[in-house]
Amino acid sequence: MKRLFFVEPVIALYTLPGMVDVLLIQQYIYRRIWEKETNSSYIENGSNFSCHQNHSDPVYMKQQVVQGISSHFFMYMSLLQSIPGLIVTFILGTYSDHYGRRLSLLLPTVGAMLASLGFLAVTYFSWPIYVIFIPVTLGACFGGFTALFGGAFAYVADISSIKHKNMRMALLDMIVGVIGGIGVLSSGYLLRIVGFNWLFLSTSLINFTNIVYIIFFLEESIQVSRDDQDQVSGCDKFREILSGILILCTTSSFRKRAQIGMLLFAFSTFALVDFGAAGLFTLYELNTPLCWNEILIGYGSAAGLITFLTSFLGVTLFSRYLQDSCIVLIGMWSFVGGMIMAIFATTTLRMFLVRLVSLFAVMPFPVLRSMMSKLVSSKDQGVLFACVACLENVGGTLSSTIFNNVYAATVEGFAGFSFLLAACLSLIPVFILCFLLCWRPQEEDYTGLIISDDSS
Structure with a gap:
């Protein structure tokens, strides 16, 4: 049977249950903590879910406590991953x-x-919520989303030409947004209809389908003969793995290494602020004055994930006329504008306008990946994207620790302070990209290492 060179279904089938699981488990934890701290059930009431806005109401104070405890719980989950x-x-x-x-x-x-x-x-047997840490850690021991996305981007780099790398990598991000948007948009309705148990069972079946596709239908992008694999001992394989990062750092000129280092730092910094701010949206929307229910949370998350589609269209259009650094800067300024809007988002309309201002906020990720991929040889794509994924993982963990603690400390006085912090920290990668734009204005410099490697 002929196999396929399409990694996009893997991303789609992984993203759909992954987005749903994240959204569901956050709401499940919030409800369990609410029931424990307020000694009352989490009751639906019209458009609100047990959301109290009267500051003199004792339940309001407990609601703020629930916000802080939930924020710290999410942080611990991120650290375990x-x-x-x-x-x-x-x-x-x-x-x-x-x-x-x-x-x-x-x-x-x-x-x-x-x-x-x-x-x-956990949901079926109503086990203590701390048991959730076990499946979270187990999933991380298999690599998690960072390993999968790192492998997927390396796969795309293997089969794509230099000219089309921007678009192909942006396509993967767009799939994440569109498929994830479908998942979170429908999760609120499905949660009301079927509950947590059936939804978690459905996500398990989707993941199983993905496993079948990878094993039986996906073609390998790097052809390695069975004899070559058998001739290499386990110690030699481990030595090759450890030497991968060293090779990446020593096989190019100082100029290339400096560019890769600055791009990696810009990527990880932007990932830190983006993940940190996005991870607070659910808590911010559950709290006063928004008091969203699970339906509105689904709509809001879907609207946010539409930015993946608009960012893909932006990359496709801007790549024809602008340098990569300029495209990244447009996306970063779009993110900064969204964070500034979120500070003042005290109504449902304003919270949706945050997503409108952030239409191009995802563009920096695929373009930065493409810029780094163009700077290394074809033999080092895997280790490069492993480094990118690891930095993305570290950035996500630090962002969860920093922003959840900041949110818990400022939720009573100034709940939007975390978004202000994200906007300010975003200026760091902006300055880096401005420097690179002035230092290396010619696009052809990207391919210098690759051409020399191929010719040798």
Whole structure:
């Protein structure tokens, strides 16, 4: 049977249950903490879910306590995902350079299915919410989303020409947005109809379908003969994995290394502020004065994920006329504008306008990946995207720690302070890209290392 060179279905089938799981588990934790702290059930009341706005109401004070406890709980979940996910991502990324990409796609999908089954067990048997830490950690031990996305971007880099890398990588991000938007938009309605148990069972089945596709239908982008794999011992494989990052840092000129280093720092910094701010939206929307229910949360999350589609269209259009650095700067300023709007988002309309201002906020991610991919040889794509994924993992963990603590400390006095912090920190990658734009104005410089590597 002929296999396919399409990694996009893997991203779609991983994103759909992944987005739904994240949104559902956050709401499930919030409801359980609410019931414990207020000693009352989490009751639907019209358009609101047990949301009190009278500051003199004792229940309002408990509501603020629930906000703080939930914020810290989400932070602990993120920390548990970080270290094992970081290690496995780097190992799988560098391993894939020598022995193929499919393993770096398969293992995270298996971990996602096990995590979904774990969430199902917690909700079905009403176990203590701290048991949720077990499936979260288990999923991270298989690499998690960072390993899978790192493998997927390396796969695309293998099969794409330099001219089309921007678009192909932006396409993956667009799939994340569109498919994830469908998932979160429908999750609110489905939660009311079928409840947590059936939804977690459905996400487990989708992950299983993804596993079948990777094993039986996806073609390997790097062809390695079975004899070559058998001739290499386990120690040699491990040595190759450890030497991957060293090779990446020593096979190019100082100018190239400096550019890669600055791009990696800009990427990780922007990922930190983007993930940190986005991770607070659900709590911010559940709190006063918005008091959104699960339907509005689904609409809001879907509207936010539409930015992946608009960013893909932006990358496709701007790549014809602008340098990559300019495209990244447009996306970063779009994100800054959205964060400033979020500070003053005290009504439902304004909260939706935050997503409108942030239409191009996702553009920096695929373009920065493409810029770095153009700076390294074809033999080092796996280790590069493993580094990118690891930095993305670290950035997500630090963002959860920083922004959840800041939000918990400022939620009573100034709930929008975290968004102001995100806007200010975004200026760091902006300055880096401005410097690179002045230092290396010619687009042709990107391909210098690749051309020299191929000619040699």
